[in-house]
Amino acid sequence: MGTGDENPEATPARLATTGAVPPAQPPLAIVLASLHTVGTALALLATTQLDRLRTACPSHTPLADLSVTEWPSFATPQRLWRARTQPAYCRRALATARLRLHAVANVPVNDGCGLKNEIRVERGAVSLSSSFLATCPLAVASAMFERHVAAPAARKVFGTTLRSMKHVGSYACRNTAGRVQRSDHATAQADDLTAITFADSWRIRVANIGNSNTEDFRFLCAMHDGADRYFIPLRGSDYNRQHADHIHFAAGGFMACR
Numbered sequence: 603m604g605t606g607d608e609n610p611e612a613t614p615a616r617l618a619t620t621g622a623v624p625p626a627q628p629p630l631a632i633v634l635a636s637l638h639t640v641g642t643a644l645a646l647l648a649t650t651q652l653d654r655l656r657t658a659c660p661s662h663t664p665l666a667d668l669s670v671t672e673w674p675s676f677a678t679p680q681r682l683w684r685a686r687t688q689p690a691y692c693r694r695a696l697a698t699a700r701l702r703l704h705a706v707a708n709v710p711v712n713d714g715c716g717l718k719n720e721i722r723v724e725r726g727a728v729s730l731s732s733s734f735l736a737t738c739p740l741a742v743a744s745a746m747f748e749r750h751v752a753a754p755a756a757r758k759v760f761g762t763t764l765r766s767m768k769h770v771g772s773y774a775c776r777n778t779a780g781r782v783q784r785s786d787h788a789t790a791q792a793d794d795l796t797a798i799t800f801a802d803s804w805r806i807r808v809a810n811i812g813n814s815n816t817e818d819f820r821f822l823c824a825m826h827d828g829a830d831r832y833f834i835p836l837r838g839s840d841y842n843r844q845h846a847d848h849i850h851f852a853a854g855g856f857m858a859c860r
């Protein structure tokens with residue numbers, strides 16, 4: 603028990619000098635087995651949490667229907683893609699929007715221009731300078747943009763609410779400026795926003811974006827950044843000379859946002 607009972611030759615230093623076997627280390631197999639057990643436990647935990655998330659928040663799965671009222675999540679781009687590619691899915695999403703709209707007669711598509719199952723949007727949650735023709739995906743994306751981007755940006759930057767949006771139209775049988783292919787406007791898949799009016803009658807125009815120190819600039823930047831989630835392609839006022847006075851919102855393409 604006391605120090606007098608210890609055998610000096612049993613100390614580690616003595617063992618090292620005499621070539622005796624050092625204290626046993628955990629075999630590699632045991633270490634790997636332990637890591638495997640920990641990894642399995644973490645995987646089970648993650649799976650359980652994901653299952654709970656799917657149950658508690660069905661809107662987080664891309665398989666759920668799209669609702670205009672839902673706050674954007676990581677599943678929103680996939681569901682917007684489904685709205686662009688699956689007409690019935692898009693119509694269900696459109697039914698959740700606060701839009702005043704009505705169906706319009708088809709215009710046979712000829713030479714890249716025409717209307718097929720388009721609708722006329724009379725107004726959204728805020729008034730519009732005029733009604734516009736839109737595909738279902740464009741109408742859904744516009745409603746979500748107004749609710750989740752434009753309105754929050756107005757509150758955050760100006761501390762006010764939106765009153766109306768001014769646009770210069772969606773449907774026009776023409777080519778993209780300077781190119782030979784048809785524009786998104788040739789099939790009413792895009793709309794051009796030029797100005798926004800707020801509750802206190804303050805209006806800003808896209809053409810007057812100003813310098814980076816102004817609230818107008820910050821507001822329009824917030825619009826650009828938020829719109830990127832909903833529109834493909836999105837072309838802002840700094841895209842080229844043809845877009846200097848408006849923002850081009852399209853919801854029919856598959857190209858990446860610039």
Ligand SMILES: [Zn+2]
Nearest residue numbers: 792793794850
């Ligand atoms: Zn345009």
